[in-house]
Amino acid sequence: MAANTIRRGESLRDGINHKPLVSPQKTFELGFFSPGSSTHRFLGIWYGNIEDKAVVWVANRATPISDQSGVLMISNDGNLVLLDGKNITVWSSNIESSTTNNNNRVVSIHDTGNFVLSETDTDRPIWESFNHPTDTFLPQMRVRVNPQTGDNHAFVSWRSETDPSPGNYSLGVDPSGAPEIVLWEGNKTRKWRSGQWNSAIFTGIPNMSLLTNYLYGFKLSSPPDETGSVYFTYVPSDPSVLLRFKVLYNGTEEELRWNETLKKWTKFQSEPDSECDQYNRCGKFGICDMKGSNGICSCIHGYEQVSVGNWSRGCRRRTPLKCERNISVGEDEFLTLKSVKLPDFEIPEHNLVDPEDCRERCLRNCSCNAYSLVGGIGCMIWNQDLVDLQQFEAGGSSLHIRLADSEVGENRKTKIAVIVAVLVDVSGAYCGKNTDTSVVVADLTKSKETTSAFSGSVDIMIEGKAVNTSELPVFSLNAIAIATNDFCKENELGRGGFGPVYKGVLEDGREIAVKRLSGKSGQGVDEFKNEIILIAKLQHRNLVRLLGCCFEGEEKMLVYEYMPNKSLDFFLFDETKQALIDWKLRLIGYAWYLYTHGRSEELVDPKIRVTCSKREALRCIHVAMLCVQDSAAERPNMASVLLMLESDTATLAAPRQPTFTSTRRNSIDVNFALDSSQQYIVSSNEITSTVVLGR
Numbered sequence: 001m002a003a004n005t006i007r008r009g010e011s012l013r014d015g016i017n018h019k020p021l022v023s024p025q026k027t028f029e030l031g032f033f034s035p036g037s038s039t040h041r042f043l044g045i046w047y048g049n050i051e052d053k054a055v056v057w058v059a060n061r062a063t064p065i066s067d068q069s070g071v072l073m074i075s076n077d078g079n080l081v082l083l084d085g086k087n088i089t090v091w092s093s094n095i096e097s098s099t100t101n102n103n104n105r106v107v108s109i110h111d112t113g114n115f116v117l118s119e120t121d122t123d124r125p126i127w128e129s130f131n132h133p134t135d136t137f138l139p140q141m142r143v144r145v146n147p148q149t150g151d152n153h154a155f156v157s158w159r160s161e162t163d164p165s166p167g168n169y170s171l172g173v174d175p176s177g178a179p180e181i182v183l184w185e186g187n188k189t190r191k192w193r194s195g196q197w198n199s200a201i202f203t204g205i206p207n208m209s210l211l212t213n214y215l216y217g218f219k220l221s222s223p224p225d226e227t228g229s230v231y232f233t234y235v236p237s238d239p240s241v242l243l244r245f246k247v248l249y250n251g252t253e254e255e256l257r258w259n260e261t262l263k264k265w266t267k268f269q270s271e272p273d274s275e276c277d278q279y280n281r282c283g284k285f286g287i288c289d290m291k292g293s294n295g296i297c298s299c300i301h302g303y304e305q306v307s308v309g310n311w312s313r314g315c316r317r318r319t320p321l322k323c324e325r326n327i328s329v330g331e332d333e334f335l336t337l338k339s340v341k342l343p344d345f346e347i348p349e350h351n352l353v354d355p356e357d358c359r360e361r362c363l364r365n366c367s368c369n370a371y372s373l374v375g376g377i378g379c380m381i382w383n384q385d386l387v388d389l390q391q392f393e394a395g396g397s398s399l400h401i402r403l404a405d406s407e408v409g410e411n412r413k414t415k416i417a418v419i420v421a422v423l424v425d426v427s428g429a430y431c432g433k434n435t436d437t438s439v440v441v442a443d444l445t446k447s448k449e450t451t452s453a454f455s456g457s458v459d460i461m462i463e464g465k466a467v468n469t470s471e472l473p474v475f476s477l478n479a480i481a482i483a484t485n486d487f488c489k490e491n492e493l494g495r496g497g498f499g500p501v502y503k504g505v506l507e508d509g510r511e512i513a514v515k516r517l518s519g520k521s522g523q524g525v526d527e528f529k530n531e532i533i534l535i536a537k538l539q540h541r542n543l544v545r546l547l548g549c550c551f552e553g554e555e556k557m558l559v560y561e562y563m564p565n566k567s568l569d570f571f572l573f574d575e576t577k578q579a580l581i582d583w584k585l586r587l588i589g590y591a592w593y594l595y596t597h598g599r600s601e602e603l604v605d606p607k608i609r610v611t612c613s614k615r616e617a618l619r620c621i622h623v624a625m626l627c628v629q630d631s632a633a634e635r636p637n638m639a640s641v642l643l644m645l646e647s648d649t650a651t652l653a654a655p656r657q658p659t660f661t662s663t664r665r666n667s668i669d670v671n672f673a674l675d676s677s678q679q680y681i682v683s684s685n686e687i688t689s690t691v692v693l694g695r
C-alpha cells in the first residue's frame with residue numbers, strides 16, 4: 001500500500017499501529033480519529049502538516065464505530081466500504097455495481113483534500129468525497145446546483161463541537177431565482193443568505209468587493225452542463241494559503257485561514273455577522289438598519305406595522321395601488337431605496353437589460369411590489385412579499401418600491417419643522433458662532449434619512465408660539481431603539497390606550513420606561529407636545545420623573561424613569577399578587593375610608609400635623625379625591641386644580657367613591673372631520689383593555 005493509496009485487496013486498519021494515508025505534499029491525511037474526549041471512532045480527513053489538524057470530512061458521521069476495529073477497503077463489487085469488528089458495513093460509497101473487472105480500482109487522498117475512487121487504466125473518478133461533503137467547503141470543490149430539478153449540494157454542521165453526527169444547520173446554493181448561498185436551520189428554515197450572485201460578488205455581502213481574495217476566488221460555471229447543473233468553485237489567488245469555509249454547529253458560517261506566524265486558524269469572515277444579517281429580522285416589508293451595535297427595524301416608506309412592537313408580523317401597505325383600487329387616475333410610482341440588500345424570492349428576467357423595460361414589466365403586473373436592475377444579473381421582479389431587506393452604509397443595490405402616487409408625493413413634501421437647541425457638540429455640523437445656544441433646524445420626515453444623532457433640549461412650536469423646555473433632553477430614535485433592544489416584545493411593560501410602554505437601559509446604565517405613542521391612538525402632535533410641557537413642569541421626587549422625549553419621523557415617545565415595582569393595578573387586580581401588597585399601601589381605598597368617616601386629617605404625616613394648617617390639608621385631600629375619579633371627564637384639569645388650591649372661595653364638587661375601574665364611557669364628544677377623499681381607520685383590529693388609574 002502506497003502512502004496515499006489503497007488498492008483492491010489492500011486495507012486501512014484502525015488500532016494501535018494505525019497509520020493514516022498521507023497526500024503527496026503531506027497537506028492532508030485520511031484515517032481514524034476520535035473527536036474530543038469521545039471513544040467513538042470515525043473515518044475522516046484532516047490537515048496533515050500543521051499544528052491544528054482540523055477535520056474537514058467524515059465518512060461514517062452518523063454511524064460511529066465503538067472501538068478500534070474499523071477497516072477501510074474496496075469491496076468485491078467495487079465500492080469503498082468501512083467495516084466494524086463484526087464485519088458489518090457501517091459506511092459505503094454506495095455506487096452501482098459494475099460488470100467490468102473491479103480489480104483495477106484504487107482510492108487515494110489528494111493534496112486538495114479530495115478522496116477519490118478511480119480506475120487505474122483511465123484515471124476516471126468513479127466516486128469522490130468532494131461530491132459528498134460534510135461541513136467544510138475546500139478550494140477547488142465544485143458545489144453543484146440544478147435550477148431545473150432543485151437539486152443541490154448541502155454542507156451539514158456537526159451536532160456539537162465534539163460530535164460529527166449531522167447537526168441542525170446546513171449551507172448550500174439556493175436553486176431558485178438568481179444563485180445565492182443560504183444557511184438553513186432544521187427543516188429548511190432560512191437563517192441567513194448571501195444575496196444574489198452578480199457574476200462577481202454576492203450582493204448581500206457589501207464588503208465583498210473590497211476583498212481581492214473574495215473577488216478572485218468564487219466562480220460560477222456557465223452554461224449549465226448536460227444535466228442542467230451549474231457549479232460554484234473557489235480558487236484562491238494564492239494556492240499556498242490554507243483556507244476553508246465551514247458551517248458550525250451553532251449556526252454560523254466562517255471562512256478560516258491558517259496563520260503560519262501565529263500557528264493557528266484565524267477567522268477571515270463570518271455570517272451572519274450582525275443582528276440585521278439574521279434572516280428577515282424585521283418581517284415582510286420591514287427593513288433592518290445597523291445603527292450602533294443593534295439592528296433597528298422600520299417599515300419601508302408607504303407601509304406601517306401590522307402589530308406595533310411585533311416585527312415578526314412585518315408591515316402592510318398603507319395606501320392601495322391603483323390597480324387594487326380600480327380607479328383610472330393617479331399612476332403608481334416607484335420610490336428608490338439605495339444601498340440595500342435585495343429581498344429574497346426574486347423572479348429573474350435576464351432578457352431585460354433596459355431600466356425602463358424592467359420598470360414597465362413591473363407596472364403591467366398588479367402583483368409586482370418592486371423591481372431592480374443589477375449588472376451581471378439583469379432585471380429582477382418581486383411579486384411576493386418583500387422579505388429580508390437590509391440597509392447598508394455603502395455597497396448593496398438599488399431597489400425600486402412600487403407605491404401609490406400619493407405616497408411618493410407625500411415622501412417628497414411632508415416635513416415637520418422642529419427647532420432644536422443643541423446642548424452637545426455635533427461632529428461635522430455648523431451650529432452658529434454668535435450665540436451661546438446654537439440652533440439647528442431639523443427636518444423630520446418619513447424617509448430613512450431623517451434619523452437624528454443628537455440629544456438636547458427642545459423649543460416646541462405650537463400654533464406659531466415657541467414653548468421652551470430647556471431642561472428636557474431629546475433622545476434620538478437610535479438611542480431609544482438601542483436602549484429597548486429595538487422595542488422587543490420581552491421588554492414590553494404594558495399597553496394602554498395611547499400605545500405600549502417598554503423597559504430600556506441607557507448607555508450610562510440608567511433604567512428607563514419608554515411610552516411609545518401608537519399611530520392609531522388618536523393623540524396628535526399638539527397633544528403630545530402639551531403632555532411634554534405639562535409633565536416637564538411637574539418634576540418632584542415623589543412623582544415618576546420625565547427624563548426626556550423623542551419625536552422623529554412618525555415616532556413620538558416619552559422617556560420616564562423606570563419603576564421596578566410596576567403599577568398599582570399589577571398588585572390590585574392580580575389575585576396571585578395581592579398578597580404582595582398590604583392594605584396600608586392601598587392608599588386610595590384607605591384615604592376614601594378616612595375621608596367618608598370624617599378622619600381625613602389622619603392622612604397627614606404626624607411629624608407635620610401640629611404645624612400644618614388643617615384647613616389647607618383637608619382641602620388638598622378633597623382635591624386629590626377629585627383627581628382620582630374613575631371617569632376622566634369628572635377629573636379637574638390642571639388649571640382647575642390650581643384654582644381650587646389657590647382660592648378659598650372656589651366651590652369643590654363632591655367626589656364619587658373610586659372603584660379603580662372605568663364603568664362608563666368618557667362623556668367628551670370626539671368629532672372626526674372627514675372629507676370625501678380620506679377614510680380614517682380608528683381601530684387596529686387588536687383588543688386592548690385599559691385600566692384607568694389615578695395620576
